[in-house]
Amino acid sequence: ETKPVLIIGAGVSGLALGNFLLREGIGCVVFERRSREYVQHRQRAGVIDTRAARAFRKRGLEDRVGGGAPAEPNLGFRVDGQSRPLRLSVEEHREGRFCPQQVLVQNLISVFEQDGGDLRFDTEVTVEDHERPRVRLGDGSIIEGDFIAGCDGNHGASRNALPEERITLHTHEYGYAWLVILAEVPAHQQTLMAIHRRGFAAQFGRGPRASRFYLQCPLDDTTEDWPDERIWSELETRFGEPLATKGAIVEKQLLPLRGEMISPMSHGKLHLLGDAAHIVPPMSAKGMNLALHDADVFADALVRHYKNDDPSLLDAYSDARLRDVWNYQAFATWLTDTVHDAGDATYRGEFRHRVARADFERLYTSGTANRLLSEFMAGLN
Ligand code: APR
DSSP: OBOSEEEEOOSHHHHHHHHHHHHTTOOEEEEOSSOHHHHHTOOOOOEEOHHHHHHHHTTTOHHHHSOSEEOOSEEOEEETTEEOOEEOOOGGGGGOEEOOHHHHHHHHHHHHHHTTOEEESSOOEEEEETTTTEEEETTSOEEEOSEEEEOOOTTOHHHHTSOGGGOEEEEEEEEEEEEEEEESOOOSSSEEEEEOTTOOEEEEEOSTTOEEEEEEEOTTOOGGGOOHHHHHHHHHHHHTSOOSOOOOEEEEEEEEEEEEEEEOSEETTEEEOGGGTEEOOGGGSOHHHHHHHHHHHHHHHHHHHHHHOOOHHHHHHHHHHHHHHHHHHHHHHHHHHHHHHTTOTTTTHHHHHHHHHHHHHHHHHOHHHHHHHHHHHHTOO
């Protein structure tokens, strides 16, 4: 069996790419090793930034896929227990959409299938060959295509199919971890982030009745160090206010913060998109958005190839995306270290603490500094 574009992975990058190609009449198939239920119910981040919202709009998908409340103009910061909402000055930021990712994923799945897309769940594939591209399915059958889109995330098959000597991996460890908590607590605003001497804390809505909370902690902490009552009391201390409700804690896990880059992102007819190529910490709110930006650029490159017989955008894909993602890695390290060092100085010392406080306060006092942050948050830098 042959299909022009073989997409491995039905996460945000694979599903967005599939929809983008379908709109252009370019044949594709999406292989997903997990079940439909599993994929549709993964709880994950969800502000679609302006650049990603425009990618949906330019293909007539905004209403069917990129719905949700407009991104709030203020970031809900609390500093040393005091409320310090930070207004983002760039109006374009408002084109962003607050869309819990499981809603986005469910929309991408239903639109893809409504439009006749070929989406195969419970189908793990391996890359048989990335020059004459073919993938092998679990039953041993082989599917051939013109291209393979490696949208299979951080531990996917497509990265492992690349010869070691052909890829360069750049990694960065931030030196601290987040205790990530999923709890049945409704969020009353899109973002709540606390800068505090005891460490960073945050609450992000995950659908109408749940929230994900984050607590900065040392790398060697374990979930055993964090019984529920300690979690609630630490959150209330860092937020500087009591939590209205303390629902059941459904999930706890330790997440060391790190960044990762794979280069190049293209190998023969295999191209990497999303987490398969790069990792940014959740603080940047860019994991999902960089995946969407990759899908937008790669889809345009395939359209140029199939419609104009012009491979130039395909040839430029890896360099163009790496340049852009390194810019967002710079944004992610700056923002993440700033909000953490401006709080707990035990990780990187008092000097870094005061520098980070100055960096943070400048966002309120300098329109230029605020504009740069706003551009990054909108995905427009
Ligand atoms: N065969 C088929 N499917 C596979 C294989 C394989 N060999 N390996 C992985 N997958 C699937 C996974 O089951 C997963 O559903 O690929 C998908 C990869 O999806 P994500 O990990 O979500 O990666 P991506 O689409 O790049 O999303 C990037 O969006 O989910 C947010 O913030 C999150 O940073 C992440 C971003």
